[in-house]
Amino acid sequence: MREEDxxxxxxxxxxxxxxxxxxxxxxxxITPDLAIAFDIRNPNSPNQFHPPPPTLNQNQIxxxxxxxxxxxxxxxxxxxxxxxxxxxxxxxxSGCGSGLDEPARTLKRPRLVWTPQLHKRFVDAVAHxxxxxxxxxxxxQLMSVDGLTRExxxxxxxxxxxxxxxxxxxxxxxxxxxxNGNSPVGLSGSGVDTAMDRLFxxxxxxxxxxxxxxxxxMPYPPVSxxxxxxxxxxxxxxxxxxxxxxxxxRHFGHSPTNGxxxxxxxxxxxxxxxxxxxxxxIHGNDNDHHGMPASYVEDMESAxxxxxxxxxxxxxxxxx
DNA sequence: TTCTAAATAT
DNA sequence: TATATTTAGA
Numbered sequence: 271m272r273e274e275d276x277x278x279x280x281x282x283x284x285x286x287x288x289x290x291x292x293x294x295x296x297x298x299x300i301t302p303d304l305a306i307a308f309d310i311r312n313p314n315s316p317n318q319f320h321p322p323p324p325t326l327n328q329n330q331i332x333x334x335x336x337x338x339x340x341x342x343x344x345x346x347x348x349x350x351x352x353x354x355x356x357x358x359x360x361x362x363x364s365g366c367g368s369g370l371d372e373p374a375r376t377l378k379r380p381r382l383v384w385t386p387q388l389h390k391r392f393v394d395a396v397a398h399x400x401x402x403x404x405x406x407x408x409x410x411q412l413m414s415v416d417g418l419t420r421e422x423x424x425x426x427x428x429x430x431x432x433x434x435x436x437x438x439x440x441x442x443x444x445x446x447x448x449x450n451g452n453s454p455v456g457l458s459g460s461g462v463d464t465a466m467d468r469l470f471x472x473x474x475x476x477x478x479x480x481x482x483x484x485x486x487x488m489p490y491p492p493v494s495x496x497x498x499x500x501x502x503x504x505x506x507x508x509x510x511x512x513x514x515x516x517x518x519x520r521h522f523g524h525s526p527t528n529g530x531x532x533x534x535x536x537x538x539x540x541x542x543x544x545x546x547x548x549x550x551x552i553h554g555n556d557n558d559h560h561g562m563p564a565s566y567v568e569d570m571e572s573a574x575x576x577x578x579x580x581x582x583x584x585x586x587x588x589x590x
Numbered sequence: 591t592t593c594t595a596a597a598t599a600t
Numbered sequence: 601t602a603t604a605t606t607t608a609g610a
Contacts, residue, residue: 381600381604405593420592425604428594466603
């Protein structure tokens with residue numbers, strides 16, 4: 271009896287995992303998957319990254335990274351290649367530089383840092399869904415970023431809505447109540463400029479987000495929507511006449527009234543005006559790109575359509 | 591279950 | 601203090 275007990279104990283003890291096999295109490299706050307996703311390097315660990323996780327859209331992340339790494343006049347440049355490595359690690363302290371090879375299951379979810387790249391993805395998702403349908407779960411699914419939770423998105427959405435609300439106030443009342451309603455979304459002159467504001471400003475807020483009755487307009491132009499290079503020819507993807515054209519205007523969120531249409535970034539203008547403004551952006555004749563972030567301009571310049579024309583892809587990183 | 595606003599934690 | 605997470609009520 272007693273001998274059996276001691277045998278059992280010895281056996282049990284023998285089967286205990288070695289210290290190397292034990293999951294450390296302190297773990298990295300950024301999961302390997304997330305680290306891969308956002309190209310976060312841990313200075314403490316020389317580990318190289320593993321191949322990207324299956325669900326992660328690595329191409330899009332890479333695109334985003336490239337855009338962020340090249341110097342831009344845009345304010346987003348200050349976020350630069352720092353893709354969240356700053357704040358993320360501090361919380362748990364105890365920097366146990368665990369050289370884990372297998373995905374470390376974090377005991378507590380790491381504090382997510384919303385980088386401009388991640389936020390842009392968020393905005394793209396919201397824009398794609400339309401404000402009406404943009405709820406955390408759907409947004410999360412559309413973003414398809416490994417490790418991103420519904421709670422993360424819900425929290426961010428909460429802040430983003432507050433931001434939009436504030437921007438609406440600025441655009442409607444606070445800003446002298448301009449009549450054309452095409453002011454690019456930004457904080458210039460508002461006096462509000464927190465880090466969060468800069469983050470939100472780093473991705474363009476589609477103009478129709480700020481319309482009180484935004485659901486009158488269909489969501490965002492689909493990914494496939496492209497505008498040809500203005501210098502050569504601007505052909506918004508509107509074809510046809512009469513009801514057909516109107517339908518398309520509605521579909522793309524454009525207002526067909528008075529021959530003007532609603533550009534997601536530039537607001538309501540005649541096509542001619544938009545041609546000029548976009549053209550100026552491309553050729554560096556304006557600095558703020560009328561609300562379009564530099565990454566978009568860069569995409570505009572780099573993208574080339576099959577027919578050789580340069581194109582502006584409204585969803586440079588989008589899927590569809 | 592999920593969303594949202596508010597409270598709480600870091 | 602700013603921002604992310606958690607909680608609680610709908």
